[in-house]
Amino acid sequence: MPMPDFSTIRVLIVVMTYPHPSQDYKELLCTAGISEDGKWVRLYPIDYRYRPPDQRFRKWQWIEVALSDRGAANDPRPESRRPDLDSIRILGEPIGAGQRDVWTPRREVIDPMPHHTIAQLKQLYDRDRTSLGIVRPTEVLDIDVRPADPEWKPEWQAVFERLDLFDGQPKMLRKLPYSFHYLFRCEDTGDKPHTAMIEDWELGVLFLKEVERLGSEEKAAQSVRAKYLNQLCSPERDTRFFMGTRFPYNTWLVLGVFWPPRIPGGQIELF
Numbered sequence: 391m392p393m394p395d396f397s398t399i400r401v402l403i404v405v406m407t408y409p410h411p412s413q414d415y416k417e418l419l420c421t422a423g424i425s426e427d428g429k430w431v432r433l434y435p436i437d438y439r440y441r442p443p444d445q446r447f448r449k450w451q452w453i454e455v456a457l458s459d460r461g462a463a464n465d466p467r468p469e470s471r472r473p474d475l476d477s478i479r480i481l482g483e484p485i486g487a488g489q490r491d492v493w494t495p496r497r498e499v500i501d502p503m504p505h506h507t508i509a510q511l512k513q514l515y516d517r518d519r520t521s522l523g524i525v526r527p528t529e530v531l532d533i534d535v536r537p538a539d540p541e542w543k544p545e546w547q548a549v550f551e552r553l554d555l556f557d558g559q560p561k562m563l564r565k566l567p568y569s570f571h572y573l574f575r576c577e578d579t580g581d582k583p584h585t586a587m588i589e590d591w592e593l594g595v596l597f598l599k600e601v602e603r604l605g606s607e608e609k610a611a612q613s614v615r616a617k618y619l620n621q622l623c624s625p626e627r628d629t630r631f632f633m634g635t636r637f638p639y640n641t642w643l644v645l646g647v648f649w650p651p652r653i654p655g656g657q658i659e660l661f
Contacts, residue, residue, distance in 0.1 A: 396456040396474050400426050400481065401433070402499060403447055405632050405645045408594035409439065409563055411546035416440055417563050419591065422469070422522055422634060422645065423453075424499060430522040432470045432634070434461060439560040441475065449592075449646075450484035450496060465637055467521040493650035500524070500630065500648055507576035508584050511633065511642060521635040524648075527574040530623040531583055533615045540567035566594055568611045570618065572631070572644055586633065588644045593618065618647070628652040 405422035412418045415437040422432045433455065438446065447453050456477035461470025485499070486492030505524045506514070514520035541547070542565050550562045570588045593614060600610035623629045632646040 396458050396477075398454060398456045398477065399431070400452055400454050401431050402452050402485070403449055404500075404648075405634070406438070406449055406591045407589040407645055408566065408591045411542060411549055411563065412437070413545075413549060416549065420589070420634070420645065422632070424503065428503065430469045431457070432461065432467065432522060433457070433473045434465075434470060436473060436475065439563075441478070444480065445475075445478040447478070447480050448484055450486065452481040452485070454479040454481055467519050467635070467637065469520075469522050496648070497650055505630070507578050508586075508633075508642060509576070509578050512640065515635065515640050521637075523633055525576060525631045525633050527572075527623075527629060527631065528577055528579075529575040529583075530619065530629065531573040531575070533588075533619045534571040534573060534585065535611050535615050536569045536571065538567055538569045539565070541565055564598060566597060567607055568597070570611075570614065572618075574631075586631070586642055586644045588618065588647075590644065590646045592646075622647050622649040626652055 401423040402425075403421060403423040405420065407420040409417045409419040412435070415435055417437060417439065418435045419438050420432065420434055421436050421438070422430060425431050454477075456474040457471035458473075459471070461467060461472055486495045489495070503524055505526050508525060511520070511523045511525070514523070542550070570593060571585050572588060573583050573585055575583050596617065597610050597614050600613045601607055604610050604613065621627075627649045628651065630648040631644045632648060633642050634645045635641060636643055
C-alpha cells in the first residue's frame with residue numbers, strides 16, 4: 391500500500407544521471423521519466439545502487455512507484471516527486487529490448503512529447519519553474535572535455551570509507567576526473583552557441599570502461615568525446631537531448647541523449 395499522501399503511478403524511465411555522494415542516502419542520482427499521460431516526472435531521491443536487485447530498473451523500463459505530491463524539501467520544480475523507495479516495482483523488460491528495431495517503440499513515446507529550444511526552456515522556467523524538457527539541436531559543434539578534481543572532497547571520502555567497512559556494499563563510487571560539455575545550436579540560437587554539461591550515467595560508465603580498456607584516463611576521455619560527438623550526434627541521427635535544471639539554479643544540463651536514426655525525407659517538427 392502507498393504511504394499517506396502518496397499516489398501510485400507508472401513511469402517510463404528515460405534519464406539516469408551519474409550518482410553523487412549523500413550524507414543521508416550514501417549516494418543519489420537524478421532519475422526522470424515520462425508518465426502514462428505523457429508528463430515529465432523527476433524521481434528524487436533514489437539511492438539506486440543500494441536498492442535490492444529487483445528494484446534496480448534500467449533506462450526504457452516502465453516502473454510502478456508511489457510518489458508524493460511534492461519533491462524533496464525546498465524543491466519547487468513542478469516535475470519533482472519524492473518516491474516511496476520500497477514501493478518501486480519493475481514492469482517488464484526495457485521497451486524495444488530484444489527487437490531488431492529498438493528505436494521505433496521508443497520514438498512512439500518521445501516524438502509526441504513537446505520539443506523546445508534552450509531559449510524556450512528558459513522562458514518556461516521563468517514562467518512556472520519547468521525544469522525538464524527535450525531539445526533537438528540543429529547543430530552540434532563540439533564536446534569540450536575539461537579536467538576536474540579527481541578526488542571527492544574530504545567529507546564525501548569519509549562517508550565512503552565508513553561504508554567500505556561493511557560487507558555487501560557496492561564498490562566505492564568513482565569520481566570522474568573530467569567533465570564533458572556539449573557545444574550546440576538550436577533553431578533560435580544567436581551568435582554564441584549554447585554550452586551544457588553532460589550528466590548521463592551512461593557517459594560515466596563508458597568512461598570507466600574505456601579507462602580499463604585503454605589504460606589511460608586521457609585516452610578514455612577522448613574516446614568518450616568521439617562517441618558522444620561523432621556517433622550519437624552524427625548527421626544520420628535524429629539526435630535529441632533530455633535536459634533538466636540543476637537545483638536550485640536555472641542551469642540547464644544534458645541528462646541523457648536520444649539518438650534514433652534519422653528518417654529519410656521525414657518531417658521534423660521543432661515546436
